[in-house]
Amino acid sequence: MSATVLSAGIAGSRSRAAPAWPVGWIAAVAWFGIAALIMVWPDADDLGRTPLLAAVATGFGGVILLLALLSTSPRLAPRLEPFRAAGPWLLVLALALGAWELVTAKLDLLPRPFFVAPQSLLEVFTDDWPRLSDSVWNSLLLVLPGYALGAAIGFLFGIAMGWSRLVGYWAHPVVRLIGPLPATAWLPIAFFAFSSSHGASTFLIALASFFPVTVLTWSGVSSVSKAYYDVARTMGASPWFLVRKVAVPAAMPSVFVGLFMGLGASFSVLVVAEMMGVKSGLGWYMQWAQGWAAYANMYAALLVMALMCSGAVTLLFYLRDRLLSWQKGLVRW
Amino acid sequence: MVNGARLEVRGVSHAFTLEKRLLPVLEAIDFTAEPGEFVALLGPSGCGKSTLLRLAAGLEPPTTGQLLVDGAEISGTDPSRTIMFQDPTLFPWRTVRGNAQLGPEARGTLRADAGRIDEVLSLVGLASFADALPHQLSGGMAQRAALARALVNQPRLLMLDEPLGKLDSLTRLAMQKELVALWEREGFTALLVTHDVEEALLLADRVLVLSDRPARIRADIRVGQPRPRRRDDPGLVALREEILGLLGMAEAA
Ligand SMILES: Nc1ncnc2c1ncn2[C@@H]1O[C@H](COP(=O)(O)OP(=O)(O)OP(=O)(O)O)[C@@H](O)[C@H]1O
Ligand SMILES: [Mg+2]
DSSP states (O other): EEEEEEHHHHHHHOSSSSSOOHOOOOOOHHHHHHHHHHHHHHHSOSOHHHHHHHHHHHHHHHHHHHHHHHHHTTTTTGGGHHHHHHHHHHHHHHHHHHHHHHHIIIOOOTTTTTTTOOHHHHHHHHHSSSHHHHHHHHHHHHHHHHHHHHHHHHHHHHHHHOOOHHHHHHHHHHHHTTTTTGGGHHHHHHHHSSOOOOHHHHHHHHHHHHHHHHHHHHHHHSSHHHHHHHHHHHHHHHHHHHHIIIIIIHHHHHHHHHHHHHHHHHHHHHHHHHHHTTTSSSHHHHHHHHHHTTHHHHHHHHHHHHHHHHHHHHHHHHHHHHHHTTSSOOOOO | OOOOOOOEEEEEEEEEEETTTEEEEEEEEEEEOOOEEEEEEEEEETTHHHHHHHHTTTTOOSSEEEEEEETEESSOOOOTEEEEOOOOEEEEEEEHHHHTTTTHHHOOOOOHHHHHHHHHHHHHEEEGTTOOOOOGOHHHHHHHHHHHHHHHHHEEEEESSSSTTOOOEEEEEEEHHHHHHHHHHOOOOEEEEEEEEHHHHHHHHHEEOOOOOSSSSSEEEOOOSSSOOTTTTTHHHHHHHHHHHTTTTTOOO
């Protein structure tokens, strides 16, 4: 991304004229065309929200048209660069929506109810959004505290294992034996041991993030170059200083790998826990929708879940980029 | 101005275990660096020069023998004995200034030493790079940052392990001058490891020539010439021939 921004900046400084954006214009036209198709071509079956879908497509086209208009201005063009870069995507998304609309709503080529029309998906969001957003909220309320708890304990435990020979000696075999066990294997025990399904799920989610964070913090701390400690020691550093200001920062890249792995594991436990026992959240919503053969609702929940997980990962990437900006060549998300 | 430390090395031998075999590195090293003296250690690669500095810094105890500072046996590290390592080993997550302030930060004297940190950074010519990260520095700049980090501690014994190894010859000349000026101003005892005979002769009061591993002191040469010295000074040229002869390089020179 930064490379394209840079080259745009250079190009901009050379010539004042804004570069043309043909893809943008075409994408805008495509969205308008799809909107017309949705509106004009009658649905094969009685579906709700067809006009709304057409309106949404028109809105998309309008926004893209506006962006295309604005980017003819040399002053605004550099700022709109991210949209310009997304041009091919904007176009392909319009075409994909058109194809999807054709094979489902218009021509009814795919078996229902398993395959749903775009407007049906839209209908879920317009009509069932209170329950959907409630599910998101409940899922977040379950996964975030559990993840944070597991990651925090894992981080401290990993440092203790890497730093103290004694802790390492006793903890290593246990972590080695128990750690690779998927957290979901504890499900029966957890639901038995905890009085509430919420407590049991939090425990399992914490367990799922605990293990990778522990192991990667531990390996990060134990692979810190001895030379760094030597430097600090010759300058009068206390052991506490060595832990806080040498071991921890040096291990941070590895810790983040653990945090990413833990996040994935936590989400998978979340979904399983919500499908098995917890009576709320996106996993529960999906299970419930599937039970009623309400596939549109299921897909909507799946989409929301993808956005939620992706958002969480993006947040973690952002945090990492802030904290580890000293590293060169970080992977961009 | 600090008063330099007196370093006594008494019958020090040291050995490492490398792949289950004992590797003798230092053998019966015996010398005393007087307070404020500038001593250069010269010897072939891998003979044990860096090891000797590590022992004097208190990072490891010697296998046999004793090292004393001002009459007291060295039992561990102390900020009054700072070492500038052969490898800059800057902390990559800290800026140049962050690296330079490591010592004061570790000892909790950050506020009192703030002025000293700025002073030292401009002394090594990195004032304008104070906020740069180590991966943004050249090899020579990294070495200068490491020098700054050592100097901030106002050591009484400063050990320099090939501090100018990665510098180009022009910067090297300038930094040699700076080092001598610094040493004259601050008054520390200096122990300089170098591969460069000329550099040793230009800077040091005394040059200890070490043998191949295990290192023994082959010669303890006093350089009497007044400073500033010129490399074509006939006295220095003669000493240079003598040292190269000791190192078995007489014809090559
Ligand atoms: N921690 C260690 N464990 C085992 N052997 C070591 C260790 N440190 C150094 N040695 C060995 O000790 C010998 C001397 O090493 P040292 O670093 O003191 O050499 P040096 O004189 O500084 O060489 P150079 O001029 O190339 O830096 C080498 O043969 C090296 O292999
Ligand atoms: Mg060395």
